[in-house]
Structure formats: structure tokens, C-alpha cells
Amino acid sequence: MIRINITDNAEELGKKAAEAAASLIRDAIEEKSWCRMVLSTGTSQFEFFSALVKEDIDWSRVEIFHLDEYVGLPENHAASFRFYLARRFVDKVHLGKVNYVNEGNIDEISALWREKPVDIGVIGIGENGHIAFNDPPADFSSDDIYRIVTLDDRCRRQQVGEGWFPSVSDVPEKAVTMLPRAIMSVGHIITACPHTVKAEAVIKAITAPVSERIPSTILKTHPDWQLFLDRDSASLLLSI
Secondary structure (H helix, E strand, O other), rough: EEEEEEEEOHHHHHHHHHHHHHHHHHHHHHHHHOOEEOOOOOOOHHHHHHHHHHHHHHHHHHHEEEEEEEEEOOOOOOOHHHHHHHHHHHHHHOEEEOOOOOOOHHHHHHHHOOOOOOEEEEOOOOOOOOOOOOOOOOOOOOOOOOEEEEEEEEHHHHHHHOOOOOHHHOOEOOOOOOOHHHHHOOOOEEEEEEEEEHHHHHHHHHHHHEEOOOOOHHHOOOOOEEEEEEEOOOOHHOOO
């Protein structure tokens, strides 16, 4: 089931998405004293994380998983998702447990993931319709948690467009990514997806048939998917 929330701007979107995530986190802690979640990164998540760190949550009872990461990129590189999460979230809230993935510990982090259910997935949508680094065509059938994949050209160009790398040739060709079935196994999914550059991906995710050619379409088969848009990212949807 999809629930769509459209706000006026990215800042308001981030606040609303963070409030929704915080409510789910508190519910999980109240129910079982612990919350497990997986987090995406990127420029589309700036406002979300800025608002989330201000929420009143017992972060010592929260465990997070790393959604994806470039292969071969130093941990202190500005484009590293580990560096991103540390600077914008982890170092600010003092979490109970942090599970970062890289090409060398896929089996270890996958085993930790399988130990017990994961409550929340904060999952972005890429310009090419990817979720995590599952570029089209994604693999909807595998039960693996993580896999090393080759990034397609549009995905790599998005990273340049967002300012993470100076040119496409600087973007790593491979990345570790959580696979779609693992993402879909979480209890609740929240997607913060602002900005005009995401409008095409948004309309396809909502209106196109579920297909590995548009990986984000699988999200609408989840029993609880909350999609947060601003008027820019929702522009094509609002014009229907």
C-alpha cells in the first residue's frame, strides 16, 4: 500500500518524512525495546537527516544498516556513503549499533541482517528508477542480502550531477548494494524524494507496471510504503 504526502518544498518534506520515521522508531522501541533500520543517502536525503537528528528518540536502542557503498572508494572520501552517514547522522545521535557494509564484509553484514526482522527502510529513488544501487534491470528474485553490481551510465551521471564527483570517469564502476527482496522484507518503507530532477522517476514508480526495468515500481507492492514528495518532484503526478 502506498501513502503519498506532497509538501510545498524540500525542507518541509524532510521534516514530515523524519516525523514519520521517528514515530515508527518509537513504536518499535516501545514494542520490543529495540529498532532496526536501513538508511539511504544522497542529496535527496539532506533535509530528512537534518530533521531526524532533532527528533526525541532513545538512539541507544536503534541499530542501523548501510544500504549501499562504492567499491574501492576510501571511507573518508566525500562521496563515501559511510562518510555521509557518519557526518550527517551517526556522529550526532550515538546509535546503539552501526553496521557498515563494504566489498570485504558482505557475508558478515548479511548474517547480521538475517538475525531478526528489520523494522524500517528509508529508501530513496534514483533518477533512473533505481533503489539502492539496483540499476535497471534489477534482480527481484535473489534472496541474497547484498551483492556487488556494475553501475549504469545514468546512475554514474547522477552522482556527477549531484556534485559528488567531478566527472563520470571519477565515479566508481562498481558498488555493493542491498538487493530488492531484502529491502522489501522490512516492516515499513519511507521514501523522501524531493526536487524536479526526480519527477520522471516518481511518475514511473507510481504509474508504471511493476518491472525489473523500473526497480522502484516494486515499492508499491510493499504493505506500508510512505512516499514523501515536494511540489517539484510531484510535478508530473500533479499534472495528470
